[in-house]
Amino acid sequence: MANDNRATDSIDRDEDYGLTQALMDRIDAAMEAGDRPALDAALEPMHAADIADLIERLTPARRRAFLTLYADGIDGEILSEIDESIREEVLDQLPQAVVAEAVREMDSDDVVDLVEDLDQPDRDQILAALDAGDRAAVQQSLAYPEYSAGRLMQSEVVTAPEHWTVGQTIDFIRAEEWLPEQFYHVILVDPRRHPTGYVTLGRLLASPREATMRDLAEDSFRTISAQAEEGDVAYLFNQYHLISAPVVDDHDRLVGVITIDDAMTVLDDEHEEDILRLAGVNDESHVSDSALTTARQRLPWLVINLFTASLSAIVITQFEATISTLVALAALMPIVASTGGIAGTQSLAVAVRALATRDLNRSNARRVVMRELGAGLLNGLGLALILGIAGTVIFGDPKLGVVLGMAMIVNQIVAALGGVLVPLGLNKMGLDPALASGTFVTTMTDVMGFFAFLGLATLILI
Amino acid sequence: MANDNRATDSIDRDEDYGLTQALMDRIDAAMEAGDRPALDAALEPMHAADIADLIERLTPARRRAFLTLYADGIDGEILSEIDESIREEVLDQLPQAVVAEAVREMDSDDVVDLVEDLDQPDRDQILAALDAGDRAAVQQSLAYPEYSAGRLMQSEVVTAPEHWTVGQTIDFIRAEEWLPEQFYHVILVDPRRHPTGYVTLGRLLASPREATMRDLAEDSFRTISAQAEEGDVAYLFNQYHLISAPVVDDHDRLVGVITIDDAMTVLDDEHEEDILRLAGVNDESHVSDSALTTARQRLPWLVINLFTASLSAIVITQFEATISTLVALAALMPIVASTGGIAGTQSLAVAVRALATRDLNRSNARRVVMRELGAGLLNGLGLALILGIAGTVIFGDPKLGVVLGMAMIVNQIVAALGGVLVPLGLNKMGLDPALASGTFVTTMTDVMGFFAFLGLATLILI
Numbered sequence: 061m062a063n064d065n066r067a068t069d070s071i072d073r074d075e076d077y078g079l080t081q082a083l084m085d086r087i088d089a090a091m092e093a094g095d096r097p098a099l100d101a102a103l104e105p106m107h108a109a110d111i112a113d114l115i116e117r118l119t120p121a122r123r124r125a126f127l128t129l130y131a132d133g134i135d136g137e138i139l140s141e142i143d144e145s146i147r148e149e150v151l152d153q154l155p156q157a158v159v160a161e162a163v164r165e166m167d168s169d170d171v172v173d174l175v176e177d178l179d180q181p182d183r184d185q186i187l188a189a190l191d192a193g194d195r196a197a198v199q200q201s202l203a204y205p206e207y208s209a210g211r212l213m214q215s216e217v218v219t220a221p222e223h224w225t226v227g228q229t230i231d232f233i234r235a236e237e238w239l240p241e242q243f244y245h246v247i248l249v250d251p252r253r254h255p256t257g258y259v260t261l262g263r264l265l266a267s268p269r270e271a272t273m274r275d276l277a278e279d280s281f282r283t284i285s286a287q288a289e290e291g292d293v294a295y296l297f298n299q300y301h302l303i304s305a306p307v308v309d310d311h312d313r314l315v316g317v318i319t320i321d322d323a324m325t326v327l328d329d330e331h332e333e334d335i336l337r338l339a340g341v342n343d344e345s346h347v348s349d350s351a352l353t354t355a356r357q358r359l360p361w362l363v364i365n366l367f368t369a370s371l372s373a374i375v376i377t378q379f380e381a382t383i384s385t386l387v388a389l390a391a392l393m394p395i396v397a398s399t400g401g402i403a404g405t406q407s408l409a410v411a412v413r414a415l416a417t418r419d420l421n422r423s424n425a426r427r428v429v430m431r432e433l434g435a436g437l438l439n440g441l442g443l444a445l446i447l448g449i450a451g452t453v454i455f456g457d458p459k460l461g462v463v464l465g466m467a468m469i470v471n472q473i474v475a476a477l478g479g480v481l482v483p484l485g486l487n488k489m490g491l492d493p494a495l496a497s498g499t500f501v502t503t504m505t506d507v508m509g510f511f512a513f514l515g516l517a518t519l520i521l522i
Numbered sequence: 523m524a525n526d527n528r529a530t531d532s533i534d535r536d537e538d539y540g541l542t543q544a545l546m547d548r549i550d551a552a553m554e555a556g557d558r559p560a561l562d563a564a565l566e567p568m569h570a571a572d573i574a575d576l577i578e579r580l581t582p583a584r585r586r587a588f589l590t591l592y593a594d595g596i597d598g599e600i601l602s603e604i605d606e607s608i609r610e611e612v613l614d615q616l617p618q619a620v621v622a623e624a625v626r627e628m629d630s631d632d633v634v635d636l637v638e639d640l641d642q643p644d645r646d647q648i649l650a651a652l653d654a655g656d657r658a659a660v661q662q663s664l665a666y667p668e669y670s671a672g673r674l675m676q677s678e679v680v681t682a683p684e685h686w687t688v689g690q691t692i693d694f695i696r697a698e699e700w701l702p703e704q705f706y707h708v709i710l711v712d713p714r715r716h717p718t719g720y721v722t723l724g725r726l727l728a729s730p731r732e733a734t735m736r737d738l739a740e741d742s743f744r745t746i747s748a749q750a751e752e753g754d755v756a757y758l759f760n761q762y763h764l765i766s767a768p769v770v771d772d773h774d775r776l777v778g779v780i781t782i783d784d785a786m787t788v789l790d791d792e793h794e795e796d797i798l799r800l801a802g803v804n805d806e807s808h809v810s811d812s813a814l815t816t817a818r819q820r821l822p823w824l825v826i827n828l829f830t831a832s833l834s835a836i837v838i839t840q841f842e843a844t845i846s847t848l849v850a851l852a853a854l855m856p857i858v859a860s861t862g863g864i865a866g867t868q869s870l871a872v873a874v875r876a877l878a879t880r881d882l883n884r885s886n887a888r889r890v891v892m893r894e895l896g897a898g899l900l901n902g903l904g905l906a907l908i909l910g911i912a913g914t915v916i917f918g919d920p921k922l923g924v925v926l927g928m929a930m931i932v933n934q935i936v937a938a939l940g941g942v943l944v945p946l947g948l949n950k951m952g953l954d955p956a957l958a959s960g961t962f963v964t965t966m967t968d969v970m971g972f973f974a975f976l977g978l979a980t981l982i983l984i
Contacts, residue, residue, distance in 0.1 A: 261723035301783040321763040331793040339871030347881040351896025369857040376853035390852040391838035395831040409801030419809040434813025
C-alpha cells in the first residue's frame with residue numbers, strides 16, 4: 061500500500077500536485093452524475109488540504125452542488141483548511157450536525173481560526189457543539205486581540221513538573237487519555253504553572269528512565285506573550301528555528317502553545333500581504349474571486365492614482381509654453397519619469413522586505429538611508445551618462461543631453477530616498493510599510509521627473 | 523535563572539528583539555577597548571542567530587575587528603546562521619582551527635549549506651575537518667543539484683523496521699550514541715531501506731511498550747525525491763503541514779530527512795526572491811551591502827528600462843504634430859499611462875503570488891485570465907467615467923473627455939491582461955514568473971497608454 065502510493069506522492073515539478081487535471085475531470089463527472097460513491101472514490105486518496113483547495117476553486121454554484129453531494133464527507137481537517145474568503149459560505153451550506161461533528165474533532169486553535177470572523181450568533185451555535193472544557197479554551201483564546209499569539213495558540217499542552225523523572229513523564233503520557241494531535245516538547249512548569257523550560261521528545265526518548273526532566277531542558281528557552289502580534293511570533297520562529305513555543309498570560313502563567321506549522325502559515329500570509337499591498341491590492345483577494353469582486357478590490361487605489369497622476373498633469377501644464385516651443389520634450393519626459401519609477405520601486409521593495417525581516421531597524425536606518433542616497437547618486441550618474449550621450453547624438457544638441465542627464469540624476473536620488481523614507485515613515489507611524497507605498501513613491505518620481513526635466517529644459521534650452 | 527530570563531525573552535513589538543540599541547552600544551564599547559571579557563559578557567545571553575545578525579550589520583572593517591577579537595567564540599551554530607552574502611568573507615578571516623571545530627559540530631545539511639558556494643579548494647579544506655562518515659554524507663548531498671531536496675536534507679535519520687515494538691524502538695534510541703540534534707519522527711523502513719511510513723515521537727511515547735510500530739504509523743505518508751526543487755519542498759511542507767519528511771533517491775531508498783525549519787527558510791527565501799525580482803532587484807541584495815554594490819545590483823534593470831522607455835518616446839514622437847496642435851495632450855497623457863501601470867502591477871502581483879502558492883495553475887489559468895479581462899473592463903469603464911467627466915468639465919470639451927475615457931478603457935484591459943499573461947508565459951517557458959515582469963508590464967501599459975490616448979486624440983480631436 062505504502063509502496064504503491066510512493067511513486068505518485070513523490071513530487072514532480074510539472075504536476076499540479078494533489079489536484080491534477082485528470083482528477084478534476086473525474087470529480088466533475090461524479091458531480092455531474094450526482095454519483096456519491098464515485099466522488100468518494102476520487103477524493104479518498106486526497107489530503108484534506110487538497111480537498112479544501114478543490115472546494116475553493118469551484119464556482120459558487122458548483123461549490124453548492126459539491127457541498128450538497130459531499131456534505132457528510134466534510135470533516136474537521138477539511139474545514140480547518142478552507143480559506144477565509146469562502147469559509148462563511150461553506151459553513152452556511154453545511155448541515156449543522158456535520159459542522160458540530162467536525163468542530164469536535166478540531167484542536168482549539170483551529171476552532172478559534174474557524175469562528176473568529178463569524179457573527180456572535182453563528183459563533184455561539186458552533187461553540188455549543190463543543191464540550192464545556194474545549195469551549196472554555198476557545199473562549200479564552202477569543203478574549204485575546206485579533207492577530208495575537210493568544211488567537212494562534214492551542215490550549216492543549218503537555219506539561220510536567222521539573223522534578224519528575226523521564227520514567228514518570230513517559231508513564232504520565234502513556235496514561236493520559238487525551239493528548240494534542242501533534243506535540244514536540246514537554247513544557248516544564250513550576251507549581252504555579254509558570255513555564256521554566258522545555259524538553260524535546262527526542263531528548264526524552266534518548267534518556268534513561270531515571271534521568272530528571274530539569275537536567276534535560278534545552279539551553280535556550282523563550283516564552284511568547286499571549287498579547288504579542290502574530291507577525292512577531294512568525295519572526296521569532298523563523299529567527300530562532302523554534303518548533304513550538306509556550307504562550308504565557310500577563311502573569312507569566314502558561315496558557316497554551318504555538319507550533320511551527322501555525323507560524324509558517326502566518327509567515328506566508330504576511331508575505332502575501334506585503335507583495336499585494338505593495339502593488340496596491342486589497343489583501344483579501346483570492347483566486348476564486350469573481351471579476352466584479354476583483355474589480356472592486358482594485359478600484360480604490362486606481363482612483364487614488366487618478367488624483368496623484370493629476371499632480372503630474374498639473375506640473376506639466378506649467379510648462380506648456382516650453383513644450384510648444386520644443387515638442388520633442390513631450391516625447392522624452394516619460395523616460396526620466398519611468399526610470400525614476402523603477403528605481404523607486406527597487407529601493408522600496410528592498411526596504412519593505414528588510415523591515416519585514418527586521419534587518420532594517422532603528423539601529424541601522426540611518427546607514428541604510430545614506431546607502432540608498434549613495435546608490436541613487438551613482439546610478440543617476442551612470443544613467444545620465446548613457447542618456448546624455450544618446451540624447452546629444454540623436455538630437456544633435458549637447459544642451460538637450462545635459463538637461464536629460466541632470467534631470468535623471470535628480471530623479472534617481474529622489475527615487476532612492478523616497479523608496480526608503482516612505483516605508484520607514486509609515487512604519488514609524490505604526491502603519492504597515494507596504495501599504496500604498498508603491499503609489500506614493502511612483503507619484504513622487506513622476507512629479508519630480510517631469511518637473512526636473514521640463515524645469516531644466518526651460519532654464520537651459522529655451 | 524529561567525525565571526529571570528522570561529521577562530526579557532517575552533517579545534515586545536517595539537523592541538529590536540535580540541539586538542537592542544543598548545546591547546549594540548555595549549558591544550561597540552567592548553570592541554573599541556579590545557576587551558574580550560566584556561564582549562563575552564555582552565554576547566553570552568544572545569542566541570546564535572542574533573550574533574550572526576550582528577556580524578552581518580557591521581561594516582567590513584568593524585567585522586574584521588570583531589572576528590579577530592571574538593574568533594574562538596564563533597561556533598557551528600553561529601556559522602550556520604551567517605548570511606550567504608558575507609559567508610566567504612567570514613570564513614576567510616577565521617583561523618582554520620576555529621572553522622574546523624565549528625564544522626564538526628554541525629548537522630550535515632548545515633555543512634552542505636556552508637560549503638556549497640565555495641571554490642573546490644576551500645570546500646575540500648573544510649570537509650577535511652570532518653570524520654569520514656560525515657564527509658561522505660556531505661558529499662552525497664553535494665552530488666545533488668543546487669536548490670534540490672538533496673541539498674536541503676540532513677543525512678542523520680532515526681529509522682526502525684516496521685515489525686519492531688515501541689519498547690524495542692525506545693531501547694534502540696536510548697542506546698544510540700549519536701542522534702540528530704532535532705528529530706520528530708521515527709521513519710519506518712523495509713530491509714532494503716525503502717521508507718514505508720513514519721511514527722511521530724508523541725505517538726511513540728503515548729503507546730505501550732508492546733505495541734508494534736507498523737500499527738502506529740500515520741495515515742498520510744509522503745516521501746520527497748532528492749531531485750525535487752526546494753521551492754516544491756517548501757510548498758509541500760506548507761500545504762500538508764509537514765514537520766519532517768523522508769527524502770529518497772531514484773531507487774526509492776531513504777537518503778535523508780528534511781525538517782520544517784529548513785522548509786520555512788526556503789519559503790522565506792523564495793518570498794524575498796519574488797518581491798525583489800518583481801521590483802527588478804538582483805535577489806542577492808543585502809542590508810549590509812555598500813552603496814556601490816547596491817547601485818551595481820540595480821543598474822541592469824534601470825538600463826534596460828532606459829531602452830524600453832525609449833519605446834514610449836518613439837510612440838509619442840509619431841504624434842508630435844498632434845501635440846503641437848493641442849499641448850494640453852502632453853499634460854494629460856501620463857494620467858492614462860500611470861493608471862495603467864498601477865492596474866498592471868496589481869494584476870501582476872496577484873498572478874505571481876497565485877503561481878507561487880499553486881493557486882493559479884493549468885486547471886484554472888483560463889478562468890483567471892477571463893476574470894482579469896472582466897475586472898480590467900469594469901475598472902476601465904469606472905475610471906473612464908470619472909476621467910471623462912472631469913476632462914469634459916475642466917477643459918470644456920466633451921470630445922476630450924471621450925478620448926480620455928476610451929484610452930483609459932483600452933489601457934486598463936491591456937494592463938489586466940498583461941499582468942496575468944506575462945507571468946503565465948514566463949512560467950510556461952520554465953522561467954521565474956516574477957523575473958522582470960514588472961518592467962515588461964509597465965512598458966506595455968506606458969506604450970499602450972500613450973498610443974491609445976494620442977491615437978484617439980488624432981482621430982477625434984484634430
